Amino acid sequence: MKLITAVIKPFKLDEVKEALKAAGVAGMTVTEVQGFGRQSGHTEVYRGTEYTVDFVPKVKVEVLAEDDQIAGLVDAIAAAASTGKIGDGKLWVTDVGLVQRIRTGERGADAL
Amino acid sequence: MDTGDAAWVLISAALVLFMTPGLALFYGGMDRQRNVLNMLMMNFWCLLIVPVVWAIGGFSLAQVPFENDWIGSFDAAFLRGLTIGDDGGSALMTAMFLGMFAVITPALISGAVADRMRFSAWAVFVPVWLILVFVPVFKWVYGGWLGQRGSLDFAGGTAIHVNAGIAALAAVLVLGRRKGWPGEGYPPHSMPLVMLGTGILWFGWFGFNAGSALGASGTAVQAFANTFLAAAAAGLSWAVVERLRDGHFTNLGAASGIVAGLVAITPGAGFVAGMAPIWIGLATGVVCCFAVGLKTRLGYDDALDVVGVHFVGGLVGSLAIGLFSEPEFFGTDVMAGLFHGGGLDLLLEQALANGVTIVYSFIVTGLIMLALRATIGVRVSEETETSGLDLAEHAETAYSTGTATLAGH
DSSP states (O other): OEEEEEEEOGGGHHHHHHHHHHTTOOOOEEEEEEEOSSSOOEEEEETTEEEEEOOEEEEEEEEEEOGGGHHHHHHHHHHHHOOSSTTOEEEEEEEOSOOBOTTTOOBGGGGO | OOHHHHHHHHHHHHHHHHHHHHHHHHHHHHSOGGGHHHHHHHHHHHHHHHHHHIIIIIHHHHHSSTTOSSOOOSTTGGGTTOOHHHHTTHHHHHHHHHHHHHHHHHHHHTTTSTTTBOHHHHHHHHHHHIIIIIHHHHHHHTTSHHHHHTOOOSSSIIIIIIHHHHHHHHHHHHHOOOTTTTTSOOOOSOHHHHHHHHHHHHHHHHHHHHGGGSSSSHHHHHHHHHHHHHHHHHHHHHHHHHHHHHSSOOHHHHHHHHHHHHHHHTTTTTTOOTTHHHHHHHHHHHHHHHHTTHHHHHTOOOTTOHIIIIIHHHHHHHHHHHHHOOHHHHOTTSOOOGGGTOTTHHHHHHHHHHHHHHHHHHHHHHHHHHHHHHTTOSBOOHHHHHHOHHHHHHSOOSSOOSOOOOTTO
C-alpha cells in the first residue's frame, strides 16, 4: 500500500480528478496549500507600495493505492497536471503501514 | 416645516449613518486578517458613544445658538427645547442630521491608528476628542468666527476631513509606528470588503453632501451632481496614474480615488457647478495618489492613509472653492472664487480657516493622546500586536474555520 502526494496548480485539479477517476481510483483527499519551489513568489502593488508574496497557492492531492497501480496513477497525474511551464508542482510516493476503513474495520486493499 | 424638505433631510441623515459601517468595511478590508474586527469595532464604537454624547451636550455646544463666535452653550443640553411641539421637529431633525456627521468624524481617525492602539484608549479618546476638537471647530466653521469672515464649507471639508485628517497625524505621532513598519509589508486582507465599503460610502455621501442643503432644493440637486461627478473623476485619475506609474489598473487605486474625490467635493458641493467637480476630482485623484507615499518618506505610520486621503483631499477641495465658487447660483452671501471674478479674497479665507483648524486640531489631539499615554496607555503589548488585536482585545476572530466546544461541557 502506498500514498501518492501531488502538489499541483489549483486550476489543474479538475483534470487530475477526472484522470484519477478514469484510472479507477475510489477516493482522494484535497487540501489548499501554499509554498514555493523553483517558481518563486510574485509581487503585488497597493497604493504604489510593492509587496512580495513568497508563497504561491497550490492544491495538494493525496491518493492511496495498491503497489501495482502506482506507476499508472503517477503517469495519469503527471499528464493531467502538466502545462510544461515552471510551477507545475511535484508528486511523490511514500509507503503506508496500515489503511483501515473506520466504519467497517476493513484493512488493506479492502479498505480502499 | 416643508414636508418635501423634511423627507429629504431625514433620508439623508439615514444615508450618512450608513457611511460609518461603510467606512468600517473600507478600512477593515485594507487591514490585516487578525485585526479586522478591532477596526470594525473602533468604527462601531463611534456609533455607540457619539449619539449619546451628542444628545447630552455635543449638539448644544456645537450649534446652539448659531450666532456664537467660539462655542455654543448648554441651552439645548439633554435635548432641551428640541421637541416636535415647538417647531414641528425642525430643530430636532437638524440635531439628528448633524449627529450623523459627529459619528463619522472621529471614526475617520481609526484608519491611522490601526493595528496597535488599545481599545480602551480609543474608547476614551472618541468622546473626549469629540468635545474638545470636533465641537469647537464645527462651531467656528458653521456660524462661528471662521464662517462669519466668509470662508465656506458646504458639508464638512474643513470641519470634518481636514480636522480628522490632521488629528490622525497627531495621533500616530504619539502612538508610534507599528512593529516592523515600514520594512514589513501589510497588504490588504480582503479587497472585496474594500470595494463594498467604497460603494456604501459613495451611496451614503449623497446624503452627506446633497442633504447638507438642508432641504429638497436646487442646491441639493447641484450637490448631488457634484458628488456623482467628482468621485468618478478622482477614481479615474488615480487609477490612470497607477496604470502609468505601476503598470496596472488596481481596485485599491479606484476605491481610494473615489473616496478622495468624495472628500474633496464635500466642502464645495453646494458652491461649485458645471464641470468644476470634474476638474476638482481629476486634480484630487492625482494629488492624493502621490500624497499617500509621503508617510514612508517622512516616517509617520498612518496605517491606512487617513492623512493622504482625508487631510490632503479635504484641503485640496476646500482651497478649490476659492477658485470655483459661483455666487450666481448659490446666493450673494457667498463670495465668488478666483475663476468667477472674485479675486483672491475667498481663497485667503479658505486658507485661514484650514490653517486655524490644522493648528488647533493637531495640538489638542496631540495633548489628548499624550494624556492618555501617561494614564491608561495607548499601545497594546508587543505580544498582542504580533498575535492580533481581534482575539486579545475583543475575544473574537473574523474568519473562524473550526468548531468550538461550549465552555463547561
